[in-house]
Amino acid sequence: MGRWLVLGGTRFLSRAVAAEALARGHEVVCAARGESGAVPEGAALVVVDRDVPGGLDALRGERFDAVVDVARMSYAWVRDALDALAPTAAHWTFVSTVSVYADAAALGQGVDGPLVPRRESGDGATDPEVYGGLKVAGEQAVREAAGDRALVVRAGLICGPGDGSDRFGYWPARFARGGRAVVPDAADQPAQIVDVRDLAAWIVAAGERGLTGTFDASGPRTTLGAVLDEVAAAVGAADLERVPVAPDVLAAAGVGPWAGPSSLPLWLPASHVGIVARDTAPAAAAGLRCRPVADTARAALEHERALGLDRERRAGLSPAEESRLLTHP
Ligand SMILES: NC(=O)c1ccc[n+]([C@@H]2O[C@H](COP(=O)([O-])OP(=O)(O)OC[C@H]3O[C@@H](n4cnc5c(N)ncnc54)[C@H](OP(=O)(O)O)[C@@H]3O)[C@@H](O)[C@H]2O)c1
Structure with missing residues (x-):
């Protein structure tokens, strides 16, 4: 069994990933402020604030079999995490989004579609293109630092228990x-939707077998x-x-x-239906099972x-x- 680090772990997807890794017998460390909720029972919480420079220093150089980063709106968070942990991580999953694609209208596109321009700063909470651009920059940083061990998960609409967006619910x-x-x-x-528990199960199974590459991760069209x-x-x-x-x-x-x-x-x-009509066959072929x-x-x-x-x-x-x-x- 491996040692997993989840950057997050106190809410929704990252919490589901931590819970799934625990259920599969791994040792799980979650790194977060602890403000969004509790980590799953059995996981250890290392309290960190990624907004503070050097916020991950408490973990620097520790060895993990798998790291999962869900950094949502900050390129600096991604870069700092890679700096502190990528040299000693055996596998790295970065949770990205289908908002990285420049063409939100075309149906059936795959991961090779054109991307929005990369952004290293900006408010992704108010501007979807900035959000996508921050994720593009994050993806590139992950590939540069850990490309041979990296899985980039471009998630579609994540649904199910714990969703704070109130959308599908x-x-x-x-x-x-x-x-x-x-x-x-x-x-x-x-x-096109993906249940948070299915996405978490796939992320953990993929980390266990060292799956690398970039996937659009959602359910069937x-x-x-x-x-x-x-x-x-x-x-x-x-x-x-x-x-x-x-x-x-x-x-x-x-x-x-x-x-x-x-x-x-x-x-x-x-103009936006393409974000829910991605070609998810490669993720399905790589083991993503949707309930x-x-x-x-x-x-x-x-x-x-x-x-x-x-x-x-x-x-x-x-x-x-x-x-x-x-x-x-
Ligand atoms: N929801 C969707 O439909 C959708 C679609 C596509 C992609 N995505 C992606 O899926 C992922 C969702 O991740 P998620 O569900 O785990 O939720 P999240 O809202 O991205 O939160 C993840 C973690 O970040 C931690 N955090 C927040 N501020 C922090 C800080 N300053 N320092 C350290 N940790 C901090 C939170 O814990 P604390 O508050 O306890 O610190 C939380 O555990 C994101 O990458 C998102 O971009 C989502």
Whole structure:
């Protein structure tokens, strides 16, 4: 069994990776501030602040069989981690994103597609292109420092228990409440998701066998209609009635696509459907196994219930917004 370092480990994907590595018998060290939550039981937490120069010095030179870095918005974090740990790491996984691609519209692209320009600084939280550019720079740094041992995971939409974005969870939560539910009249729109537990399982299995290279990591291509059908069948209330509303009506009412307040999550304009229509066959061939959407929906609903179905959401429509749309479409 190996010694794993997860840079993160207190929330969502990195926590799921730590939990999976523990379940497979590895020793797991998580390095984080400890502010987002607890590490899984059995993992050790080394308290670090990556915003502080030399923040990873407590771990410098330690030997790990596998390091997993999910650094989201900071090129400096990636570079500092490589500087402190890459020389002694046997395998390095960098979690990147499909937001690295310059063409967000084309369907069926693979990892060789053109990328957005690299960025070493900027606020990726407010600008998706900056987010993608920071990840491009991070990927390049990882390949330079550990290319012969590096796995770059360009994740698609990560769903399931622990998701703090409130995106996918909107649908199980909404359908479980029942009644008349607004859905985008866009059933044929491409869709593609990956359950956080499946992605974590693949990352750990890939680290164990030393898989290297760059992969688009998401589930098979499907449609928004098929995803919502499966969510409704899995967790929908008996009186659920889905009411399709035309995209132009939604836009005129100020409903946004994809994410954020006053949105319908997973709905995308044609200019962006390529991010959920990637060619994920290479990841599947390399062992990424994706569970049925229904299973993700059930687990997401459990998480939603723990958070409170009536809470103010980060993504989706509020009951009042939805009712306005249903009354005055
Ligand atoms: N969500 C999606 O659909 C999606 C899609 C594509 C790609 N991705 C990628 O998937 C990954 C998601 O990672 P994640 O779910 O583990 O969540 P995350 O929000 O990226 O957080 C990861 C960890 O960073 C730690 N952290 C935050 N600030 C820190 C600091 N100053 N110093 C040290 N540690 C710090 C957090 O712990 P503490 O707060 O406890 O310090 C947390 O454990 C990211 O790489 C993201 O870019 C996500």
